[in-house]
Amino acid sequence: MPALRKSSDRYRSMATYFGALVRDLRDSYELRVGEPQTVARLAARTGYSPSMIGQIERGESLPESGTRVQALDDALQARGQLKILWPLVQRLGHRPIDELSTATNGITPGYRENGPCALTRGDDMERRHLFQLAGWGLLAQSPIFSTGEHIRQMLERTLGTADGRAEDHWEAVCADHMQALLTQPATEARDDLLVDLAILHQQMVATTPEQAARLQRIAAWMSTMHANLLTRLGEHGPARRWWRTARQAADASQDVDMRVWARGVEAVFGLYSPRSTETVLTLAQEAQSLAAGRVTPGLFRAVAAEAQTLAVMGRPQEALERLHYLQDLVSRSPAREHFGWTSDSTCFVASWVYSFEGATEAAREARDSTLAQSPDYQNAANVRLHEAISVARSGGHNEGLSLATRVLSDLDPAYRTHMITHTARLVLDTIPPDRRATLPALDDYREALNTPIQT
Numbered sequence: 001m002p003a004l005r006k007s008s009d010r011y012r013s014m015a016t017y018f019g020a021l022v023r024d025l026r027d028s029y030e031l032r033v034g035e036p037q038t039v040a041r042l043a044a045r046t047g048y049s050p051s052m053i054g055q056i057e058r059g060e061s062l063p064e065s066g067t068r069v070q071a072l073d074d075a076l077q078a079r080g081q082l083k084i085l086w087p088l089v090q091r092l093g094h095r096p097i098d099e100l101s102t103a104t105n106g107i108t109p110g111y112r113e114n115g116p117c118a119l120t121r122g123d124d125m126e127r128r129h130l131f132q133l134a135g136w137g138l139l140a141q142s143p144i145f146s147t148g149e150h151i152r153q154m155l156e157r158t159l160g161t162a163d164g165r166a167e168d169h170w171e172a173v174c175a176d177h178m179q180a181l182l183t184q185p186a187t188e189a190r191d192d193l194l195v196d197l198a199i200l201h202q203q204m205v206a207t208t209p210e211q212a213a214r215l216q217r218i219a220a221w222m223s224t225m226h227a228n229l230l231t232r233l234g235e236h237g238p239a240r241r242w243w244r245t246a247r248q249a250a251d252a253s254q255d256v257d258m259r260v261w262a263r264g265v266e267a268v269f270g271l272y273s274p275r276s277t278e279t280v281l282t283l284a285q286e287a288q289s290l291a292a293g294r295v296t297p298g299l300f301r302a303v304a305a306e307a308q309t310l311a312v313m314g315r316p317q318e319a320l321e322r323l324h325y326l327q328d329l330v331s332r333s334p335a336r337e338h339f340g341w342t343s344d345s346t347c348f349v350a351s352w353v354y355s356f357e358g359a360t361e362a363a364r365e366a367r368d369s370t371l372a373q374s375p376d377y378q379n380a381a382n383v384r385l386h387e388a389i390s391v392a393r394s395g396g397h398n399e400g401l402s403l404a405t406r407v408l409s410d411l412d413p414a415y416r417t418h419m420i421t422h423t424a425r426l427v428l429d430t431i432p433p434d435r436r437a438t439l440p441a442l443d444d445y446r447e448a449l450n451t452p453i454q455t
Contacts, residue, residue, distance in 0.1 A: 014092040016059030018085060023057040024237040025076040031234055031274070031418075033077055045075040062093065170200070170218040177225050182342070182376040185414035186232040193229065197222055213253065220250035220258050224265050231269045232378070234418030239273070257296045263287035264301030271308055272419045281309045295333045297341040300326060304349045311356035323353045344373035348383060355386040358393045377415050381407055385423040392430040400427050401441035408448040416451070424449055 029037035043050045046068065055061040056072075063069045066086060073082040173196055180189040200219060204212045223246035230239035243266045250262040264287040270280035287302035307322035330346050347369040354363035367383045374380050384407045392400030404427040411420065428436065428445070436442060 013059065013094045014089045015062055015094045018062065018082070018089045019057045019059035021081065021085065022053075022072060022076070024235075025078050025081070026057075027237045028235065029076060031236065037076065042072075042075055046071040059094075062089065170215070174218065174221050174225070177222065179375075181225060181228060182378075186229050186417055187414070190226070190229040190233070193222065193226055197226065216249050216253035217255045217258050220246050220253060220255075220262050223249055224262050228265065228269060231272055232417040232419055236273050239269075243269075256290065256292075256294065257298055259298075260287050260291045260294075260296060260302065261298030263290065264298040264305060267305035268301050268308070269419075271305065271312065272422045277309050277313050280305060281313075284309065295329055300330060300333075300341050300345070303329065304345070307349055308352050311353045316353075316357040319353045320357070323350055342373075342375060344370045344376070344379060347373065348379050351383045351386045355390040356393070358390065360390055360394060363387070363390045378417055378419060381411060381415075381420045382423045385420070385427065388424075388427045389430055392427055397431045397435055398439045398441045400430070401439060401445040403427075405441060405445045405448045408451070413451070421449060 026037050026039075026042060029035075039050045039053050042048075043053045046053075048056075048068075052061065056063065063072065063086075066083075069082050069086045072078070073080060076082070177189070177193050177196070180192060200215065200222060204215050204219065207215070223242055227239045227242035227246060230236075230242060243262075246262040246266070247259075250258040253259075263283055267280050267284035267287060270283060271277075284302045284305040288299060288306070291299045291302070303322055303326040307319050307326060310316075310319035310322060326349060327346055347366045350366035351363055351370055354366055357363075363386060367387055370383045371380055374383075385404055388400045388403040388407065390400075391403060404424045408416070408421070408424055431439070
């Protein structure tokens with residue numbers, strides 16, 4: 001379920017939760033379905049006025065019936081998400097969730113757990129809150145709940161082993177999650193990361209201000225990874241909010257390297273999102289300015305993003321200049337493999353730039369180097385799609401589409417990410433529109449491209 005949109009924590013309700021979901025479904029409609037879904041169009045398809053749609057999305061109003069919810073679900077192609085959530089929303093409506101929590105957690109006169117054998121108030125409140133959330137259905141799909149994570153954490157507190165994790169331990173946790181990003185299906189890696197994000201949050205709340213400040217750097221790192229995973233799953237609205245959280249946590253940590261890293265990675269992933277190339281270019285240049293000449297993996301990401309963006313914008317000479325600058329930075333940096341900048345990363349950027357430039361031989365060498373070194377299934381698939389782009393740009397339109405189709409068809413559905421399908425769509429973009437309809441490989445390409453991503 002999506003994060004609630006900006007509102008006072010005190011007044012978050014199921015109505016705001018429902019509205020946030022409607023808005024996210026509308027925001028993602030073009031990526032999921034292939035055409036934009038404006039407020040006016042959604043209103044026309046559901047019999048509402050545009051102003052009423054706005055009120056629902058802001059959580060100010062709710063649909064008046066299950067029939068209206070079904071109409072919204074159908075119009076947004078939500079596949080039952082709104083319909084399933086509706087009974088809970090209808091029951092809880094606008095009542096603040098914090099108020100409901102307080103009512104449930106309060107001490108009840110005469111309740112048997114109020115005696116000398118009672119649980120401590122904190123554990124009693126947490127246990128009651130878990131029962132309450134489970135009753136609402138809010139935890140039905142939560143990895144923190146379904147894996148027994150809250151119970152494990154409560155057990156640690158009982159054993160006296162939950163005093164917190166040292167910062168170096170969190171570094172190791174982050175390294176494990178980075179490895180999972182490269183090798184596991186996005187949904188699996190996301191669920192495990194969410195559990196540790198929840199644990200990190202609890203530790204930050206319970207620790208001293210000085211310790212919390214040090215953990216803000218870890219929060220920034222883990223937030224960038226979560227935004228990464230959401231982008232891989234094509235969930236751009238939630239991803240955008242997590243990128244913002246990553247920047248804020250990095251800024252709060254006052255760690256310049258992390259501040260550059262958060263922005264540099266966001267710029268790279270912006271290439272696979274609805275953001276404009278101008279916006280991505282600005283973000284990449286902002287990260288480089290913040291680095292102020294300090295050579296770090298965050299700077300690598302920022303320069304890489306700039307080179308790739310310039311290539312997409314049809315500015316090959318500038319793209320090549322930034323690629324050569326990146327290669328020079330990496331060659332003289334002693335800490336080049338950190339934060340997920342792996343041995344194949346520079347080769348991947350070169351494959352991208354040369355493929356868009358049409359430099360066939362240079363692109364092939366970069367692609368082969370990436371495939372020989374890459375631990376990342378996504379990079380491996382994408383450089384093969386770079387080859388399809390290069391072939392299509394060289395005039396092999398049908399061959400390029402056929403190659404892209406093979407790459408997509410060879411992927412296990414669990415490993416089929418939005419970033420891979422996004423790159424596959426770029427193959428068709430290289431072919432003049434008046435030539436596409438005559439290509440024999442077009443139908444198979446479109447069929448392979450439209451296979452749903454597993455989320």
